[in-house]
Amino acid sequence: MIKAGVHPVKRVKSRNLVRNRYLYAMLLPAVLLVFVFWYVPLTGWLIAFVQYRPGIPLLSAKWTGLQQFIGFFTDTDDYVHLIRNTLAINISSLIANMTTAFLFAILLNEIRWRYFSKLIQTVTFFPFFVSWIIIYSLSSAMFATSAGAINETLIQWGVIAEGVNLLGDPRYSWMFMIALGVWKYAGYNSVIFISAISAISSEYYEAAQIDGANRFQRILYITIPGLMPTAIVLLILNSGWILNSNFEQFYLFTNATNWQRMEVLDIYIYKYGLQLLNYPYATAVGIMKTFISLIILMVVNQISKKATGKAIF
Amino acid sequence: MKASYQKFLSSVIIFCLLFVTACSSNATKESNSSESPSSQSPSGQSSAAAKEEYVIKILTQENNQIKRSDETEIGKMIKEKFNIVFDYVQTPGNYADKLNLMLAGGDYPEIIRIQDNATFDKYVQANTLLPLDDFVASAPEFAKRYSVQIPLWRLASNDGKLYKWEGGVPVDFKNNVEVLDIGVRTDVLEQQGWPNLLSTDDYIKFLKQGMKDNPTTNGQKTIGMIVPFAEPWGMQGISSIMYEKGGRYSTAAGNMGVVWNQVDKKFEDMMTNEYVKEGLGFFNRLYREGILDKDSFTDKMDQFQEKLNSGRALSSWYVVWGLTTANHGLIDAGHPENQYINMPVRSKTQMERNEKRQIRVEDTRPYTIYAITKNAKHPERIKELLAWAATEEGKLLLQSGVEGEDYTIVDGKRQPTEAYRKNLSNVDALRSKGYGMFDFLGSVLSNAPDGVPYSMELNPAIQDELQLTEGMRNAYSKLGWTSSKDYFIKTGESANTGVAGTITVDTTSDLGALHQKIVDFRVKNSAKLIIEPKTDEEFESMYQSVIADYQKLKPETVVAEYNRLYQEKQARLNELK
Numbered sequence: 001m002i003k004a005g006v007h008p009v010k011r012v013k014s015r016n017l018v019r020n021r022y023l024y025a026m027l028l029p030a031v032l033l034v035f036v037f038w039y040v041p042l043t044g045w046l047i048a049f050v051q052y053r054p055g056i057p058l059l060s061a062k063w064t065g066l067q068q069f070i071g072f073f074t075d076t077d078d079y080v081h082l083i084r085n086t087l088a089i090n091i092s093s094l095i096a097n098m099t100t101a102f103l104f105a106i107l108l109n110e111i112r113w114r115y116f117s118k119l120i121q122t123v124t125f126f127p128f129f130v131s132w133i134i135i136y137s138l139s140s141a142m143f144a145t146s147a148g149a150i151n152e153t154l155i156q157w158g159v160i161a162e163g164v165n166l167l168g169d170p171r172y173s174w175m176f177m178i179a180l181g182v183w184k185y186a187g188y189n190s191v192i193f194i195s196a197i198s199a200i201s202s203e204y205y206e207a208a209q210i211d212g213a214n215r216f217q218r219i220l221y222i223t224i225p226g227l228m229p230t231a232i233v234l235l236i237l238n239s240g241w242i243l244n245s246n247f248e249q250f251y252l253f254t255n256a257t258n259w260q261r262m263e264v265l266d267i268y269i270y271k272y273g274l275q276l277l278n279y280p281y282a283t284a285v286g287i288m289k290t291f292i293s294l295i296i297l298m299v300v301n302q303i304s305k306k307a308t309g310k311a312i313f
Numbered sequence: 314m315k316a317s318y319q320k321f322l323s324s325v326i327i328f329c330l331l332f333v334t335a336c337s338s339n340a341t342k343e344s345n346s347s348e349s350p351s352s353q354s355p356s357g358q359s360s361a362a363a364k365e366e367y368v369i370k371i372l373t374q375e376n377n378q379i380k381r382s383d384e385t386e387i388g389k390m391i392k393e394k395f396n397i398v399f400d401y402v403q404t405p406g407n408y409a410d411k412l413n414l415m416l417a418g419g420d421y422p423e424i425i426r427i428q429d430n431a432t433f434d435k436y437v438q439a440n441t442l443l444p445l446d447d448f449v450a451s452a453p454e455f456a457k458r459y460s461v462q463i464p465l466w467r468l469a470s471n472d473g474k475l476y477k478w479e480g481g482v483p484v485d486f487k488n489n490v491e492v493l494d495i496g497v498r499t500d501v502l503e504q505q506g507w508p509n510l511l512s513t514d515d516y517i518k519f520l521k522q523g524m525k526d527n528p529t530t531n532g533q534k535t536i537g538m539i540v541p542f543a544e545p546w547g548m549q550g551i552s553s554i555m556y557e558k559g560g561r562y563s564t565a566a567g568n569m570g571v572v573w574n575q576v577d578k579k580f581e582d583m584m585t586n587e588y589v590k591e592g593l594g595f596f597n598r599l600y601r602e603g604i605l606d607k608d609s610f611t612d613k614m615d616q617f618q619e620k621l622n623s624g625r626a627l628s629s630w631y632v633v634w635g636l637t638t639a640n641h642g643l644i645d646a647g648h649p650e651n652q653y654i655n656m657p658v659r660s661k662t663q664m665e666r667n668e669k670r671q672i673r674v675e676d677t678r679p680y681t682i683y684a685i686t687k688n689a690k691h692p693e694r695i696k697e698l699l700a701w702a703a704t705e706e707g708k709l710l711l712q713s714g715v716e717g718e719d720y721t722i723v724d725g726k727r728q729p730t731e732a733y734r735k736n737l738s739n740v741d742a743l744r745s746k747g748y749g750m751f752d753f754l755g756s757v758l759s760n761a762p763d764g765v766p767y768s769m770e771l772n773p774a775i776q777d778e779l780q781l782t783e784g785m786r787n788a789y790s791k792l793g794w795t796s797s798k799d800y801f802i803k804t805g806e807s808a809n810t811g812v813a814g815t816i817t818v819d820t821t822s823d824l825g826a827l828h829q830k831i832v833d834f835r836v837k838n839s840a841k842l843i844i845e846p847k848t849d850e851e852f853e854s855m856y857q858s859v860i861a862d863y864q865k866l867k868p869e870t871v872v873a874e875y876n877r878l879y880q881e882k883q884a885r886l887n888e889l890k
Contacts, residue, residue, distance in 0.1 A: 053438065053439070053821045054416055054417060054435070054438075054439040055438060055439030055440045055441065076830075140611065140616060144608045144611065144612075144616070145606075145607040145608050146534065146536055146606050146607055146608050147536075147608060147616070147619075147620065148608075152534070155534070163607065165607055167608075167611040168607065168608075168610045168611050255542075255543050255610055255611050256542060256543070256547075256548040256610050256836060256837065256839070256840035257610040257611075257840045257844060259837055260837075273417075274410065274413045274414055274417055275409070275410060275413055276820075276826070276829050277413060277416070277417070277435055277820065277821070278826060279417075
């Protein structure tokens with residue numbers, strides 16, 4: 001018999017809440033953290049709509065509406081190279097990072113000598129912990145045109161007559177940034193794929209071996225299909241960050257000669273927001289970036305759902 | 314098992330609680346200790362409580378080993394007298410960015426150093442600095458010391474109040490002939506018969522020959538010219554600096570969107586300035602000839618310094634203030650022949666016009682602005698120290714050291730001792746003494762009542778003897794110069810910056826934003842103009858195209874605003890007089 005006035009679904013929910021109270025309590029700090037550090041700061045978006053500057057209360061600043069948003073597209077044509085650079089570098093980086101991690105995990109899995117496998121994994125994991133400032137110093141020492149170790153050696157050996165300007169020549173900028181990202185993140189990203197491989201049942205491999213499948217065929221028909229769900233989830237999750245560049249990397253490697261291929265949205269926001277203290281403009285660009293990222297995430301999710309039947313929501 | 318796990322967990326929690334409590338009680342104690350002395354008399358006389366040790370953090374970019382001021386001799390005396398200690402915090406990287414970040418976060422130090430008028434304006438507009446007007450009224454020696462500067466400093470703020478003091482002013486022209494042109498290697502000068510290089514053509518011919526004669530230096534490939542363009546002030550400041558080498562213009566306006574015409578007393582646009590164009594053309598030719606180091610655009614001071622110290626660079630553009638230090642390093646490394654000296658340069662038009670060079674004498678020095686911020690715990694104690702630093706006792710101690718140890722009095726004038734002279738070539742020894750560690754209290758480049766500069770090494774009579782190596786002095790002698798400044802004094806004249814050095818467009822206004830845009834445009838296109846053209850004709854064509862785009866930004870509105878502000882402030886200054 002159902003008590004009058006209490007809906008059965010609600011009663012089940014509240015019972016569920018009571019029964020799992022410890023689990024919810026454990027979840028609470030994480031929810032609070034996300035709320036405080038991700039949602040509360042969104043109130044700062046108000047800055048984009050008012051004439052704010054440090055030292056004056058936000059609420060007393062003059063209302064300017066969409067002026068900053070319109071200005072981004074009409075005052076200069078900066079948005080053309082900014083969006084081009086951001087998308088080109090980040091999409092290429094995403095593809096390169098995922099592909100190398102994917103292949104690296106497969107190859108690592110095929111090494112039968114475990115100690116060697118672990119050694120390789122540790123060595124490739126190490127660059128993840130090297131800061132970008134150190135990477136910049138190393139790059140300068142290695143690749144500088146006139147004083148870099150590699151260029152000097154190649155010139156001494158007569159391989160090239162003049163040093164290759166990787167750090168300053170805009171023709172190499174995108175490729176160089178992508179390559180550095182691959183070097184830094186390949187080991188770290190491969191860990192996810194390695195764990196996904198370990199989750200594939202060994203029974204598949206044993207059955208394939210009995211059926212006469214060689215190593216390459218086992219990779220092709222078992223390992224790769226087994227990794228695809230992980231790869232798709234990673235692709236969808238990372239697509240939400242496609243407009244987010246690694247700030248330190250671009251801050252350090254952008255210079256007067258390569259800026260037209262290196263200036264990305266995050267650096268632009270930093271420049272206007274913190275260097276020129278034009279907070280409203282920087283916030284407006286940041287808001288646009290967030291919405292575009294959200295749209296990209298939804299689109300990739302839908303494409304994945306239709307193409308592979310796999311999606312995160 | 315479960316019980317032992319619970320015990321372990323409880324122990325961890327208790328430890329964490331104790332740790333947090335211990336940290337907070339320390340913080341509370343520190344906070345209390347810094348709060349207590351705040352009860353001071355309005356006159357600025359500190360109470361007994363105020364004499365508790367007061368530690369003030371000072372941001373520094375000097376790479377020194379001194380962590381606290383009381384590690385130095387002068388610092389100990391300051392501590393004894395005021396019980397104030399300065400804690401030096403290393404702040405490597407882009408200092409201008411740090412200032413902006415600190416302003417955004419409200420996390421600025423008690424005494425702040427600002428390096429340009431625009432950032433100072435941002436801090437004033439954000440209401441972060443303490444006015445010093447009352448302090449000046451109660452500190453007659455400070456007011457006297459900066460009698461020329463104070464009205465100008467007031468003009469720099471939008472509300473007419475005094476918020477700052479500066480280091481490096483007042484200046485006596487003879488003590489500080491500020492000429493930063495080209496560092497040239499002396500062995501190459503010798504190889505080519507000690508030519509008196511001057512025009513850009515002279516340099517190109519000289520450096521080309523130098524590279525041919527010296528394909529390698531000390532086992533490394535020789536580089537023609539090095540420049541740290543990757544520094545924030547690199548491309549923005551020194552790629553265009555040719556304008557100061559001839560007549561008419563001085564660097565009073567800084568290196569942003571405008572240049573100051575010292576002769577006609579007006580601001581002009583920098584990007585379209587004829588000398589700036591010639592300077593970029595000079596760099597383009599150096600680049601085409603393979604003389605300009607291709608790493609220049611990615612080199613910061615560290616890389617620049619490394620190349621200079623190795624002796625492999627035949628020349629260095631503008632950054633010549635560290636030549637003596639580099640030369641000492643070269644001598645120690647067994648390559649005394651590779652030492653550098655500063656030599657003058659002029660563009661073709663500057664050569665033709667042969668006008669007197671306008672050598673900047675700073676009435677104000679926006680590069681070393683200091684202010685007390687609202688984060689200061691005991692501003693009255695800082696002011697008390699500042700007032701003392703402006704007295705004769707303070708000035709002599711901070712800049713000349715201790716009588717008997719660092720100088721003796723001969724015929725009523727200070728004479729540096731042998732120990733003082735010896736210390737000048739040893740940066741660590743200078744810092745251990747405390748020289749240069751208290752510049753934020755104001756250091757002057759003028760003379761004391763005895764006629765000798767407060768910093769004795771600036772004495773023109775012995776400046777070269779104290780500041781240059783023997784090799785450098787010999788090189789100047791071979792060139793036929795009587796001193797390292799000989800040529801510049803003969804061909805230049807002092808150009809006081811006056812009001813021009815205080816002008817800045819309101820950074821939060823539309824014109825302020827436009828000003829930033831035109832600077833950004835110039836910086837981005839300067840590199841293009843240096844690298845891309847393959848001939849003089851191509852340079853001219855590209856320059857015209859860049860200027861056509863530049864004019865669309867309407868830079869003349871910014872120039873007009875600068876001139877309007879100049880007229881307005883000059884009128885205000887006249888009223889104050």
